[in-house]
Amino acid sequence: xxxxxxxxxxxxxxxxxxxxxxxxxxxxxxxxxxxxxxxxxxxxxxxxxxxxxxxxxxxxxxxxxxxxxxxxxxxxxxxxxxxxxxxxxxxxxxxxxxxxxxxxxxxxxxxxxxxxxxxxxxxxxxxxxxxxxxxxxxxxxxxxxxxxxxxxxxxxxxxxxxxxxxxxxxxxxxxxxxxxxxxxxxxxxxxxxxxxxxxxxxxxxxxxxxxxxxxxxxxxxxxxxxxxxxxxxxxxxxxxxxxxxxxxxxxxxxxxxxxxxxxxxxxxxxxxxxxxxxxxxxxxxxxxxxxxxxxxxxxxxxxxxxxxxxxxxxxxxxxxxxxxxxxxxxxxxxxxxxxxxxxxxxxxxxxxxxxxxxxxxxxxxxxxxxxxxxxxxxxxxxx
Numbered sequence: 001x002x003x004x005x006x007x008x009x010x011x012x013x014x015x016x017x018x019x020x021x022x023x024x025x026x027x028x029x030x031x032x033x034x035x036x037x038x039x040x041x042x043x044x045x046x047x048x049x050x051x052x053x054x055x056x057x058x059x060x061x062x063x064x065x066x067x068x069x070x071x072x073x074x075x076x077x078x079x080x081x082x083x084x085x086x087x088x089x090x091x092x093x094x095x096x097x098x099x100x101x102x103x104x105x106x107x108x109x110x111x112x113x114x115x116x117x118x119x120x121x122x123x124x125x126x127x128x129x130x131x132x133x134x135x136x137x138x139x140x141x142x143x144x145x146x147x148x149x150x151x152x153x154x155x156x157x158x159x160x161x162x163x164x165x166x167x168x169x170x171x172x173x174x175x176x177x178x179x180x181x182x183x184x185x186x187x188x189x190x191x192x193x194x195x196x197x198x199x200x201x202x203x204x205x206x207x208x209x210x211x212x213x214x215x216x217x218x219x220x221x222x223x224x225x226x227x228x229x230x231x232x233x234x235x236x237x238x239x240x241x242x243x244x245x246x247x248x249x250x251x252x253x254x255x256x257x258x259x260x261x262x263x264x265x266x267x268x269x270x271x272x273x274x275x276x277x278x279x280x281x282x283x284x285x286x287x288x289x290x291x292x293x294x295x296x297x298x299x300x301x302x303x304x305x306x307x308x309x310x311x312x313x314x315x316x317x318x319x320x321x322x323x324x325x326x327x328x329x330x331x332x333x334x335x336x337x338x339x340x341x342x343x344x345x346x347x348x349x350x351x352x353x354x355x356x357x358x359x360x361x362x363x364x365x366x367x368x369x370x371x372x373x374x375x376x377x378x379x380x381x382x383x
Contacts, residue, residue, distance in 0.1 A: 003118045005045035013038045043104025056186045073099030132267040139274035147297035159294040165230045166237035173248035204325040243298040246341045250305035257312035273311035277304040
C-alpha cells in the first residue's frame, strides 16, 4: 500500500511539473507551494498507514507519540521559520510540511526495511476498494467548504470570516469523533469477524451516549472557545457553532454505519450518499443564504449530514445488518440532541445560567468518569 500511494504521488508530481503553467493557473498557487503540497502528500500516507496499523493492534503509544511529535513539531518549526524568513508565508508552509516529511521518511525507511519486497496483488484489491472514496471524500470536502465559497459570493468576505472561524470552533467536536472512532473501528471489526452482533448492539447505546454528552459539553463552552480563538469581534457568529456541532454528532452516527460498509468492502453507496448530500447542501445554500444570511449555511450543512445518517442506515440495512445497532435509542438520542442544541443556543443569551450548567455538567462528568473508569480503560484497550 505504501508503494502504491508513493507511485501515485510521484506520478502527480511529474504531471504537475510537466504541465506547470496549467497547474499554477488551476490551483492559483505558485509552483513552490504546489511542490510542497505534493512532497507532503508523498510522505503523509506512510505516517497514516503506520498509525492505522498500530491502532488496529491497539498499540496506541506509537500513534500518540507520532501525533504529539507532528503537532508540536509543526508549531515550533512554523514559529521559528516565520521569525527567520523574510517571507512569513513560506515559513508557515515549510513549517507545516517539514515535520510530517521528516517523520514520513523515518517510517518509509522502516517499511522498506521490514517489507523487503512489494506484493502488487494487493494493488488491485486496494484500488477496487478505495476508488469510490475519491468522489466520496471530494463530496464531503464540498459539503464542508461549499458554504464559505457561497457566503463570499452572496454576502461578502467579512461574513465569510465570521462564519469560517465559528465553523472551525464548532468542528472541534469532530476531534472527539476521530479519537473515539480510531478505537471503535478496530473493535467493531473484531466483533463482526467473530459474529458478536449482540455485543455491538448493547455497546452502541453506551458509545452514542458518551459522544453526545461530550459534544453537549463543547456546545456549552462554545462562546469561550470562540472568544479565545477569535476575540470579541467574532462573537456575532456564536450561533453558528451549535448547528455545526450537531452536524458533527450526525457525522459521528453515520460513521458507525460507514465502518460496517468498509468492513464489507461496499464503498460505492458511500460515494452516492456523499454526492447527493453535497447537491442538497448546494441547493439549500442557494435558496437560504440570500434570505437569512451566513447563519443559514450552518443549518443547511446540518441537513446534509442528517441526510447522510438516513442514507447510511439504509445501506447497512440493505447489507443485512438491520439489528446490529440499537437504532431506536440512537434515533431518540439524535432527536434529544437537536433539542439540546436549541436549548444551548438559547442559553448563550443567559451567561450566568449557562455557567451554572457548565459547573453542574463538569461535576457530573467527573463523577461519571470515575464511576465507569474500568469500562473506559477496557474499551480503549480493545477488550
